[in-house]
């Protein structure tokens with residue numbers, strides 16, 4: 001097998017660094033979710049993570065690994081939101097500063113939260129400007145270390161600690177479903193699965209409108225697409241990364257897609273039955289199980305619930321359409 005960007009030892013080292021910093025988030029179960037799917041589902045709830053998503057894991061690990069001089073100079077990141085908040089918080093925790101390049105139309109709650117953690121926000125137009133070029137220019141001009149949202153071995157190692165905890169706390173799984181944007185979370189989780197539960201099939205889930213990952217896995221090379229139109233704003237990536245793709249190609253069984261309507265159904269289920277707020281991107285993996293995009297019946301299935309950052313008003317608007325805001329019983 002070719003040399004991959006990260007090993008399980010990197011994930012173990014990241015987990016030590018994150019101890020006392022990131023929450024060990026709960027693994028929830030639900031009798032009604034099990035009854036609906038005929039499976040035993042274990043929800044790893046990163047919507048309860050600090051800054052509201054798993055992204056703190058990778059961000060903190062990557063900044064902690066910078067040498068002292070670079071770390072003091074500060075970091076820059078480009079992100080549709082959750083990576084931005086994570087970088088801003090991680091930088092503050094590690095005593096350095098963060099500049100965040102963020103799309104002008106990013107959810108208001110995400111820009112405000114980033115500023116709240118002490119990050120400096122630089123806005124750009126996601127349809128006409130190149131965020132990577134802006135990020136690189138800021139890095140050069142101000143001597144900042146660029147921390148990408150997914151295509152970075154230390155970021156991937158940090159994200160992999162999510163699955164490490166899930167395997168440890170659920171006591172073994174046959175299937176692991178993971179939301180997929182650029183693939184940092186999926187690649188990290190796949191490496192953890194290979195080490196801790198080699199028989200477990202790992203499956204990525206992405207929005208139907210942005211199925212570049214599925215096409216890449218089938219084509220055997222990275223497929224680029226235009227910015228997809230989906231409510232899963234954390235998975236609007238245009239392509240997998242040079243580090244994430246080889247890991248996904250070698251260790252991930254399949255990539256499936258779900259529609260925006262299926263995401264909203266899953267968000268409503270989480271609110272109505274588990275009483276938790278999950279953002280659209282965070283509901284990708286659960287939606288694949290609920291909509292039977294993957295056969296789960298009779299299996300022990302890990303579901304990564306990756307984040308919960310959604311404006312309450314926006315959440316209410318989405319859920320209203322399903323008519324499932326108030327289930328008769330739970």
Ligand SMILES: *Cc1c(COP(=O)(O)O)cnc(C)c1O
Pocket residue numbers: 053054055082083149150159179180181182183184185186234235237279281282306307308
């Ligand atoms: C970033 C993000 C993802 C996708 O992660 P990648 O590492 O880019 O694949 C999924 N869910 C949420 C909530 C995110 O913020």
